[in-house]
Amino acid sequence: MRFTKDHEWVALDGDVATIGITAYAAEQLGDVVFVETPEPGKTVKAGEGLAVVESVKAASDVYAPVSGEVIEANEALSGAPETVNDQPEGAGWFARVRLADKAQYESLMDRAAYDAFLETL
Amino acid sequence: MSLNNVGRPTRPTPAASTAHTSLTGARGLLQDEALIFEMGGWDKTGVDLAPADLDASDLGDLVRTAPIGLPGLSEPETVRHYVRLSQKNHAIDLALYPLGSCTMKHNPRLNEKLARLPGFADLHPMSPVSTVQGALALMDRLAHWLKTMTAMPAVALSPKAGAHGELCGLLTIKAAHEAKGQSHRRIVLVPTSAHGTNPATAAFVGYDVAEIAQTEDGRVDLADLEAKLSTDVAAIMVTNPNTCGLFERDIIEIARLTHAVGAYFYCDGANFNAIVGRVRPGDLGVDAMHINLHKTFSTPHGGGGPGAGPVVLSEALAPFAPAPWVVSDSKGFRLVEDTVDEASAGFGRMVAFHGQMGMFVRAYAYMLSHGADGLRQVAEDAVLNANYVKARLSGAMSAAFPDGPCMHEALFDDHWLEGSGITTLDFAKAMIDEGFHPMTMYFPLVVHGAMLIEPTETESLQELDRFCDALLALAAARAGDVERFTGAPYLAPLKRLDETLAARKPKLRWLAEA
Amino acid sequence: MRYLPLTPADRTRMLGVIGVDSIDDLFADVPAAARLSGPVDLPYHAGELEVERELAGLAALNRPAGAGPFFCGAGAYKHHVPATVDHIIQRSEFLTSYTPYQPEIAQGTLQVLFEFQTQVAALTGMDVANASMYDGSTACAEAVMMAQRVTRRNKSVLSGGVHPHYAAVTQTIAHAEGMDIVRLPVAVDAEADVLAAIDADTACVVVQTPNVFGTVTDVTKIAEAAHAAGALLIVVTTEVVSLGLLKSPGEMGADITVAEGQSIGVGLNFGGPYVGLFAVREKFVRQMPGRLCGETLDAEGRRGFVLTLSTREQHIRREKATSNICTNSGLCALAFSIHMSLLGERGLRDLALLNHSRARQLRAALADVPGFEILTPRFFNEFAIRLPQDAGAPVEALLADGIVAGVPFARLDPGAGLENVLLVTATETTSEADIAAFAEALKGRVSA
Structure with missing residues (x-):
């Protein structure tokens, strides 16, 4: 699993990247009440908006950590947004993207680097 | 002696426990009130109508056949339902209502009476112009007062609220740029401390929003403004006094810099109540400013409206004002309702008809009551009251900008709560138990855990002291009595409400149990 | 000034608590060039009686919808409010x-x-x-x-x-x-x-x-x-x-x-x-x-x-x-x-039927006026009529009879070329006598 400074995580399986927000981000947001996931088929570029996650008091953009085509969105979140709080780095994933460039993945932080980054906040 | 030992006890007996719940859900006189949909009045009505030929066969299958789902109540049930509900609300008529930026001041009842005169309340907007001369005269006089108080040559009366006034102002600016062949200007600059309506309005009319930084002392950062001003900028939107309750000392320079790149200066006039009668925005270089009649000129907030947001305009922008407007000649007043036949570059129309007449009547009555001298006193007392609150609370709470005076509102941060286990929200909710509405919280965004207190000029010194004493007592209680805050409110009609549940599983209407 | 609770003594005391000498000190951030030295050029404060007199005077220059037969609609409707x-x-x-x-x-x-x-x-x-x-x-x-x-x-x-x-x-x-x-x-x-x-x-x-x-x-x-x-x-x-x-x-x-x-x-x-x-x-x-x-x-x-x-x-x-x-x-x-709670479903339905009924009565009465053409095929409580002349003139003329005849469509949309079209409305507030008076007055004022 890799991480960004905007608190997204990416897990790679073949050329399919599963994307979500980190446990730290979920904690900071508070109770998640709604997630706007992208439509499958949409092409996203790294750094662009991929999804929107809403708590009661804030709406935050989730950026695509990598470029590619969205092949699946986590439909279960529409009925159970609390999954993002309960299992942020598991069942609370947002979308799956077919990766265009694997080097993008490799350039992201690993767990140790992300943890070190969190220490600086 | 004759010993009288009959009758009721005349002293309370000591209460067994302070925690007590009723069997019905009521709390003494405070009733647990059902929804009208749960009262079973599906075939009931509280009106008696004249008998009519109740045939609509000419409309054939355009007539609805299925039930609508609207319950009815008799008149006594209706009165009781709404009076019971009303008792669950706080109101300015009950106590100081210190919502910063919202200006909750006394609403004179004379204004309510006058707005209900049939000549205003029962007047149709399309009634022939000869039958509405008094209404047009009132609009004309209101306009004169607004223009004189602001030193601006024109006013568009029709916007229906502050945000609608912002929309009107930016549309005027957009039309002015278009007329000059300056449509390429795409950027509106907004300080980070601005009301949410400012960026929302700019985006709504298709502008890109860029933020201007704020200085350490809570004002627009001139260097940052200068760096961001360019010939791509259409306008800046600056609130003055700003949302930190501070007067923008450099405002004349801000206007000059803005005009130097050909942009216009939109002033958010939400806080005009702090300077009315002492400062005229026209003397500061403002091109457009909305005036919330429901703030500065005391038309009631009504639980969230209606408001009114007339926009005063500079010479440069006046030709682009929207329809309608009032003109007069020897035959009297008339309304220009369509710009086709008029020599005007008006950008269009903000609303059907002519604006919030009911609010115009109330605001004009308020202005006449105060007069030029009283309106000046309004600003002075509003500022005096805010500074008094700031002075009394500063020992216990941390003022966000301790140096120098504030204007009509005093801003505190949550620095003084650090380590107490109490948040701004907790503190605010504890105020409810002491009989006060909380102040504005977590706004402006530039101050951490912000608490923005606006007492207004209609509070007496006794009420200010009562309020300050309550807050100081709470502040003193924060050590060792955390539950007083984290569990608050204890004494309101309801305990804290679950906003997460409301947002996760939205129930936005009543539905019959399946 | 009846809405301002502070007394001069209060103000003095409060300035002392704040630690400034005068109210002007609290406005020190206002640029000197923009400070007004005294009240602007408008009348000074007035008592309730005087304010009420001025506004009542303005209200009296208006003709409320309830003052007589009234047939305007066009987006705003005269209804009885309990x-x-x-x-x-x-x-x-x-x-x-x-x-x-x-x-x-x-x-x-x-x-x-x-x-x-x-x-x-x-x-x-x-x-x-x-x-x-x-x-x-x-x-x-x-x-x-x-x-x-x-x-x-x-x-x-x-x-x-x-x-x-x-x-x-x-x-x-x-x-x-x-x-x-x-x-x-x-x-x-x-x-x-x-x-x-x-x-x-x-x-x-x-x-x-x-x-x-x-x-x-x-x-x-x-x-x-x-x-x-x-x-x-x-x-x-x-x-x-x-x-x-x-x-x-x-x-x-x-x-x-x-x-x-x-x-x-x-x-x-x-x-x-x-x-x-x-x-x-x-x-x-x-x-x-x-x-x-x-x-x-x-x-x-x-x-x-x-x-x-x-x-x-x-x-x-x-x-x-x-x-x-x-x-x-x-x-x-x-x-x-x-x-709406007072009306309930039954009251609302009856009210709607009463409106429709009054409008049909109005239609029947106006259809008899020479030169009038009812344009609206199916209506609720409002319909359009084509007059044999500009609709503005008879509206002005009928004011002399105490009747407000309706809204000339051209006032809403001068560019539509419908100068002869008049919009008329009847609601539960329209009486049969109002309708009769309207039809009678029109017959005298409109030339076919």
Whole structure:
């Protein structure tokens, strides 16, 4: 699993990247009440908006950590947004993207680097 | 002696426990009130109508056949339902209502009476112009007062609220740029401390929003403004006094810099109540400013409206004002309702008809009551009251900008709560138990855990002291009595409400149990 | 000055507590060049008696709708408002409270809004209604903006039956947004014309029923055509009493319904304040503008209400908000809700039938006037007449008889070439004697 400074995580399986927000981000947001996931088929570029996650008091953009085509969105979140709080780095994933460039993945932080980054906040 | 030992006890007996719940859900006189949909009045009505030929066969299958789902109540049930509900609300008529930026001041009842005169309340907007001369005269006089108080040559009366006034102002600016062949200007600059309506309005009319930084002392950062001003900028939107309750000392320079790149200066006039009668925005270089009649000129907030947001305009922008407007000649007043036949570059129309007449009547009555001298006193007392609150609370709470005076509102941060286990929200909710509405919280965004207190000029010194004493007592209680805050409110009609549940599983209407 | 509690002694004491010498010290941040040394050039303060005298004098120069036979409609309707409504909305706790951001001490306002939303949703046949907009015209413009967000398309088709002010407001906003508005030619039976204008670029179709000429239309086929093209149907209603009798927009396939709620509880007020109704299908809730009240529980599990889904709104989403609206029309929504509770389903239906009945009586009386042509084929309580001359002249002439005859269409839309068309309305406030007087006066004033 890799991480960004905007608190997204990416897990790679073949050329399919599963994307979500980190446990730290979920904690900071508070109770998640709604997630706007992208439509499958949409092409996203790294750094662009991929999804929107809403708590009661804030709406935050989730950026695509990598470029590619969205092949699946986590439909279960529409009925159970609390999954993002309960299992942020598991069942609370947002979308799956077919990766265009694997080097993008490799350039992201690993767990140790992300943890070190969190220490600086 | 004759010993009288009959009758009721005349002293309370000591209460067994302070925690007590009723069997019905009521709390003494405070009733647990059902929804009208749960009262079973599906075939009931509280009106008696004249008998009519109740045939609509000419409309054939355009007539609805299925039930609508609207319950009815008799008149006594209706009165009781709404009076019971009303008792669950706080109101300015009950106590100081210190919502910063919202200006909750006394609403004179004379204004309510006058707005209900049939000549205003029962007047149709399309009634022939000869039958509405008094209404047009009132609009004309209101306009004169607004223009004189602001030193601006024109006013568009029709916007229906502050945000609608912002929309009107930016549309005027957009039309002015278009007329000059300056449509390429795409950027509106907004300080980070601005009301949410400012960026929302700019985006709504298709502008890109860029933020201007704020200085350490809570004002627009001139260097940052200068760096961001360019010939791509259409306008800046600056609130003055700003949302930190501070007067923008450099405002004349801000206007000059803005005009130097050909942009216009939109002033958010939400806080005009702090300077009315002492400062005229026209003397500061403002091109457009909305005036919330429901703030500065005391038309009631009504639980969230209606408001009114007339926009005063500079010479440069006046030709682009929207329809309608009032003109007069020897035959009297008339309304220009369509710009086709008029020599005007008006950008269009903000609303059907002519604006919030009911609010115009109330605001004009308020202005006449105060007069030029009283309106000046309004600003002075509003500022005096805010500074008094700031002075009394500063020992216990941390003022966000301790140096120098504030204007009509005093801003505190949550620095003084650090380590107490109490948040701004907790503190605010504890105020409810002491009989006060909380102040504005977590706004402006530039101050951490912000608490923005606006007492207004209609509070007496006794009420200010009562309020300050309550807050100081709470502040003193924060050590060792955390539950007083984290569990608050204890004494309101309801305990804290679950906003997460409301947002996760939205129930936005009543539905019959399946 | 009766609204200012501070005494000179108070002020002196307070300046001492603050630690300044004079009030001018508190205005020290104002640039010297902009400080006014004294009051501006306007009259000084006045007592209640004097203020009342001036405003009553202005009111007396106006002719209220209730002063005699009155037939104006065109988006604002003269209806009887029960005395209970005005009594309740003047209660301090409703009149002088703010937007219910602190739900624990605003349950009164919040429960009213929840009931209002439910009433509006039921009346329009939609799933969800918001807590009100400024008025019908601004609600119409917001609906078009919303359709653009939902469909991500840029073109909107406005029927020629939409109230010209509503069309102008919508065009004004759309122009600024860079959105393309196709406004079809003004016509009495214009709603049917929209079918041909729907294409694959259409975000929404806006139709009005009853339309500005009073024409009632079944929009089911328009809904089908719009949906087939991937567009939304927006239905506008300016006379909300009609929904007591007519099929609801929801039943006919509307995606967004907007209406002017003024007829119920609010009164004429020379055009404002009014109350905009805004209702949508469930799936579009998160694209809605305006405040929404929702049900929830408090910490002890008791039912309560809060403002919810606020992340759509300007105070949180700022430049990404669905609208810039903040203050809406809360007190008018309360008035609407009280009046609707008094009416109930039975009262509303009877009221609607009574309106329709009076309008049919008016039609029968006016059809006899030589040279008059009734234009509106099917109507609720308002219809259009073609006169043998410019409609403005007889309206002015009948004022001498104490009768306000109606609204010349050209006043709403001078460019439409319909100078001879007059819009007339009858409601429950119109008596049979009013109608007889109107017909009689017309016969003397209009030359065929």
